[in-house]
Amino acid sequence: MDFAFTEEQQFFKRIITDTVDRMVVPKAREIDEKDEFPWELWKDFTKLGYLGLRYPEEIGGMNADPVTAMIFYEQIARGSVGFAQSVIMNILMGTYFVYRFGSQAIKERCLYPAMRGEKVATMCFTEDQSGSDLSATRTTAVKDGNEWVINGTKMWITNGPVADFATVLATTDLSLGAKGLNFFLVEKGTPGFSPGQVLDKLGCRGTITGELVFDNVRIPEENLLGAELNKGIEYLGEILDEVRVMTGAMAMGIAQAAYDEGLEYARKRIAFGKPIGSYQLIRAKFADMATEMEASRLLIYSAAWKMKEKLPSRIEAAMAKMFATETCCKVVDEVTRIWGANAFANEYNPQRHFRDARFLLYGGGTHEILKDFMGRLLIGK
């Protein structure tokens, strides 16, 4: 057994930690308050090449293994989860299907510019009445000659209102449920494709989340992102574990940022003549937080290691996502208690962490769904 990061991973961690401290941390509050896509930061940050994190060097990527990718996700979320969501959407879900199934022309038009930050990518699953239950997807794709015609409305789309291209989940046959689903590429400017309302939301602000409307959108045959028809769910399975563990890694980023704030406050805030950190009830909070964060990281990095080694990781990924996200929600809660009333003053960070953590509960599957899923796998049919 070896629990240490490789030298290369350690080096990467130092660099990204420093980059986030320098570029992202100072902007976090402004990103949250404005709730606008931070174009300036986006331009500066994406120049560094991180958007190609997971892709091969031959196409301009960094060829990072899953463990290294988790280090990145954790650090960027520590800086600003709003910004992290936008960046990770380009790195992972927003580009994966284009990378995997796109023609050379599509890759040159969409993937490579997205890796350089010149285009913003997104992925659309969720609809008004379907979230974790993808089989309830109502957006349809109908073949008409050598074109597909897409109709439907997507909700909660990260980067949606600013995206240059979208990977859209749609069904070719409503009666097939999950077995009729496919991914389609729709580019900005295609007639009938338009952004709808932008959601005003509690956490993860700065990532623009909104509705996308597809009204008789006609796209060429090659925009079906898949080797075979109706295998969308199977293809999604290829990145599902990574998406879940990534969510756990982001949770650790927020948890670390909150924990650091809590630590500083517990050391300097005086009550009844001594620092509050000298009271047992406050000390116990740190013991619990640190233990659960350590356990979360072990779950995250061991799941990532399994993915790297191509070992089965479905249950491990769900465990890591659920445990790390719950730990994060607990840590941000405890830090607001340590901070007392100051925790809900907007001039300090704990209230932002408290709001941001909630966002991670839902993406990658709610914990109610994950528990049901894990229980089914563990018990057997």
Added chain:
Amino acid sequence: MDFSLTTEQKFFREQVSRSLQRIVAPLADSIDKSDVFPRDMFNELGSLGYYGIRYPTEIGGMGADCIMFTILAEELARASIGFAAIVTMQCLMGTDFIYRFGTEAQKERLLIPAIKGGKIGTIAFTEPDCGSDLGGIRTRAVKNDTGYVLTGRKLWITDGDVADFVTVAATTDPGKRLGGIGFFLVEKGTPGFSVGQKIEKISARGAATMELIFDECQVSADSLMGEEGKGTKYLNDILSEIRIMIAGLGLGLAKSAFVSGLRYAREREAFGKPIGTFQLIEEKIAEMEVRIRAAEFLTYHAAWLKDQGSLTGKEAAVAKFYSTETACFVVDEVSRIHGAYGLAEEYPAQRYFRDGRFLLFGGGTSEILKTIIAKDTMKKCDFEIN
């Protein structure tokens, strides 16, 4: 034993509930968004006489018992936590010292109008470096020929921007810590008294929280409420009532969040059926139902003890701790039931989630309350059956 409300209390609850659901609830969202003192609403509720709920009928009050005051707090929080913070300040902390210790002239000028909503009162304890630990108060009151000179800064003062008068905790002898504290009445317009920055916050919006600055603020001798150095005792006289009131707020918030969660669990479908029919959601609903009931019993039990004249500090601490923690538990679970919509501004779930935190700190943090409960409990080695 009898767990039911009296006819009078029942009638009062129906009346309050109807008024607040009509006047306040429909505007809860806009109060939260604007974070501005809702003056029209404040005046309208004042005309109904609720601000005098605890005071005798002879001075225009309602002469109600603690159970009825708790009902009011609960119903207010069910409608809007921001507005509830404003009203409870007016009913209790903002006016109580002047009621107990004010001169006739002060009562005529401030208390009597405040009971009808014509004047706004608030209280100022908290400072940048002292919250639950009142002994750390640094605002000074120095005696001179004409009265006292106040110097210091107060933070987190509810309604600080609109208050017509403030009861300010200050020390005449910092060396004595808790034994040096007194309460001083300061009216708007007094030279040296000014309003500082507003604290932008995530919870209880509408009840603006401000910094107040006292810069060699001269007040008259009769501005001292009661005696020098007895402030801590005077505060303790109403501390349990404050805690029961906050327990009532927790209960109201928990109930309105719970109802929104139930509604969503019935309407939202996944995998072809309402999510409320899945066991993991049923579990949440059962947990919330049980905890809210327990909080309700603890809260009204404490209020009843108060009315019987046999309340101990521990019972009020138990009620405040359990009810506010229940509220935070419920708003968390309700946001999970809503899924991502628990974060969307168009649903109230995100407001409930933010507002829950407001209840954890005022009246003592849960950490402080736990030590109070434990210290009292440790005095006896028996489980006391109430």
